[in-house]
Amino acid sequence: xxxxxxxxxxxxxxxxxxxxxxxxxxxxxxxxxxxxxxxxxxxxxxxxxxxxxxxxxxxxxxxxxxxxxxxxxxxxxxxxxxxxxxxxxxxxxxxxxxxxxxxxxxxxxxxxxxxxxxxxxxxxxxxxxxxxxxxxxxxxxxxxxxxxxxxxxxxxxx
Amino acid sequence: xxxxxxxxxxxxxxxxxxxxxxxxxxxxxxxxxxxxxxxxxxxxxxxxxxxxxxxxxxxxxxxxxxxxxxxxxxxxxxxxxxxxxxxxxxxxxxxxxxxxxxxxxxxxxxxxxxxxxxxxxxxxxxxxxxxxxxxxxxxxxxxxxxxxxxxxxxxxxxxxxxxxxxxxxxxxxxxxxxxxxxxxxxxxxxxxxxxxxxxxxxxxxxxxxxxxxxxxxxxxxxxxxxxxxxxxxxxxxxxxxxxxxxxxxxxxxxxxxxxxxxxxxxxxxxxxxxxxxxxxxxxxxxxxxxxxxxxxxxxxxxxxxxxxxxxxxxxxxxxxxxxxxxxxxxxxxxxxxxxxxxxxxxxxxxxxxxxxxxxxxxxxxxxxxxxxxxxxxxxxxxxxxxx
Numbered sequence: 001x002x003x004x005x006x007x008x009x010x011x012x013x014x015x016x017x018x019x020x021x022x023x024x025x026x027x028x029x030x031x032x033x034x035x036x037x038x039x040x041x042x043x044x045x046x047x048x049x050x051x052x053x054x055x056x057x058x059x060x061x062x063x064x065x066x067x068x069x070x071x072x073x074x075x076x077x078x079x080x081x082x083x084x085x086x087x088x089x090x091x092x093x094x095x096x097x098x099x100x101x102x103x104x105x106x107x108x109x110x111x112x113x114x115x116x117x118x119x120x121x122x123x124x125x126x127x128x129x130x131x132x133x134x135x136x137x138x139x140x141x142x143x144x145x146x147x148x149x150x151x152x153x154x155x156x157x158x
Numbered sequence: 159x160x161x162x163x164x165x166x167x168x169x170x171x172x173x174x175x176x177x178x179x180x181x182x183x184x185x186x187x188x189x190x191x192x193x194x195x196x197x198x199x200x201x202x203x204x205x206x207x208x209x210x211x212x213x214x215x216x217x218x219x220x221x222x223x224x225x226x227x228x229x230x231x232x233x234x235x236x237x238x239x240x241x242x243x244x245x246x247x248x249x250x251x252x253x254x255x256x257x258x259x260x261x262x263x264x265x266x267x268x269x270x271x272x273x274x275x276x277x278x279x280x281x282x283x284x285x286x287x288x289x290x291x292x293x294x295x296x297x298x299x300x301x302x303x304x305x306x307x308x309x310x311x312x313x314x315x316x317x318x319x320x321x322x323x324x325x326x327x328x329x330x331x332x333x334x335x336x337x338x339x340x341x342x343x344x345x346x347x348x349x350x351x352x353x354x355x356x357x358x359x360x361x362x363x364x365x366x367x368x369x370x371x372x373x374x375x376x377x378x379x380x381x382x383x384x385x386x387x388x389x390x391x392x393x394x395x396x397x398x399x400x401x402x403x404x405x406x407x408x409x410x411x412x413x414x415x416x417x418x419x420x421x422x423x424x425x426x427x428x429x430x431x432x433x434x435x436x437x438x439x440x441x442x443x444x445x446x447x448x449x450x451x452x453x454x455x456x457x458x459x460x461x462x463x464x465x466x467x468x469x470x471x472x473x474x475x476x477x478x479x480x481x482x483x484x485x486x487x488x489x490x491x492x493x494x495x496x497x498x499x500x501x502x503x504x505x506x507x508x509x510x511x512x513x514x515x516x517x518x519x520x521x522x523x524x525x526x527x528x529x530x531x532x533x534x535x536x537x538x539x540x541x542x543x544x545x
Contacts, residue, residue: 018476018477018478019264019265019267019476019478021478021479023477045391045392046391046394047394048394048479048481048488048490048507049479049490049492049505049507051492051505053494053502053503054503065492067479067490067492067507071391071405071407074412074413076413076479078479096392096394097389097392097393097394098392098393098394098395098512098515100515101511101512101515102394102512109228122221123220123221124220124221124224124544124545125221125224126221133226133229134228134229134232134503138229140226140229140230140233
């Protein structure tokens with residue numbers, strides 16, 4: 001599988017292994033195609049998780065990660081793509097229905113938008129909340145004070 | 159005031175003419191359930207769209223219990239974060255701890271010694287039974303059978319007693335450490351587990367006697383909340399729900415962790431993917447957990463309980479995903495290390511959160527009373543959904 005991807009996409013796909021776990025770093029432009037191929041041709045029919053990591057010092061600030069599993073092959077693979085702040089990704093809801101809530105959580109926590117998501121809104125935090133807490137520049141004690149004052153009628157939640 | 163005598167009785171003609179056609183018309187009705195509702199097992203809010211008593215669709219509103227566990231993880235050292243994971247799925251705290259400890263161990267490239275592995279498996283399987291007992295009690299209570307609640311809580315107490323004797327805590331146990339165990343098993347631990355096995359075996363029959371052929375139970379669970387194996391996979395649903403839909407997949411067998419490959423046990427599967435099958439699957443899982451316990455408790459080897467782990471845990475730069483079969487499904491930890499004492503990112507892949515997404519599909523076309531049954535059968539814990 002890795003050899004085939006390497007042959008077809010060259011430097012756009014970088015397959016790696018760490019601690020016996022396979023993952024590939026994929027260029028943002030190839031993401032829709034690669035995910036579709038993994039689902040349809042390589043039988044990765046179960047999307048375990050979608051998440052992101054924030055690296056504020058990098059030019060491309062976010063790594064978005066898809067953790068996939070194939071029942072037929074009993075194998076896991078991670079797909080990772082670096083994107084810049086404000087850049088969007090295509091939604092994978094048409095590929096895996098489970099992506100719906102997982103993408104909403106990534107949006108809620110990191111502010112990464114997914115194009116074509118059926119209902120992209122916050123999931124864990126309230127709708128009117130400002131800020132995305134899992135970004136590294138969001139402090140551990142920080143909160144949306146304005147929201148707290150208006151909705152809870154208290155000065156601060158801390 | 160009008161004199162009552164002057165009022166003439168309404169004539170049938172005018173009554174029929176004035177009859178409002180829309181009265182009793184089954185318009186769609188949107189109603190709110192929760193977040194404070196006894197049958198949502200915590201603070202789950204569900205917005206239901208109904209046609210009469212039929213559910214057309216629903217939307218879950220979650221996040222009421224959000225504590226920012228993942229953010230806390232980034233601000234604590236690896237060892238300090240360990241007790242926090244117990245607070246996610248608080249009825250299966252031991253499983254949470256096992257998944258986290260194993261993920262960090264993988265990052266550190268160490269393995270817990272065999273004795274620790276055995277004790278870990280014993281405690282985790284005891285916790286699986288405790289979690290299923292709590293599920294059975296509350297699920298049956300939601301549907302209207304009160305007795306199982308008392309039976310299961312009575313018997314769950316025996317498991318909590320073992321936890322308490324082992325580590326001092328009953329629910330949020332913090333039983334494991336990165337690299338093995340903090341505590342050696344107490345005197346009489348093996349005997350306590352053996353006593354529990356012989357005590358609990360007939361109790362499962364007792365539960366089944368109450369429910370398995372009970373006509374009300376059958377009416378309320380058979381054909382309710384049906385989901386196919388294909389839909390389960392598309393929605394990422396795992397655990398007993400997936401197995402009840404006929405997919406024979408259990409991480410303990412598929413990608414064994416701890417030392418599960420040493421034990422002989424079966425994975426039960428259902429045929430119809432309805433609430434009744436999920437009930438049966440969990441009942442068999444309890445029996446299988448006893449089988450694992452029996453083998454484990456008779457095979458605990460001697461030896462150390464801690465691997466060589468530095469006092470200050472500093473895994474090399476890298477990332478790892480490790481998942482275990484928690485009582486509710488696949489519980490995964492994705493940890494990114496930047497070489498410091500604190501994880502750069504901890505992502506928890508919670509089974510309850512992902513399974514809850516299937517609620518909409520499972521409830522469509524069912525009656526409003528069945529929503530309660532389906533929430534119960536999904537076995538969600540809101541602490542884990544919201545993290």
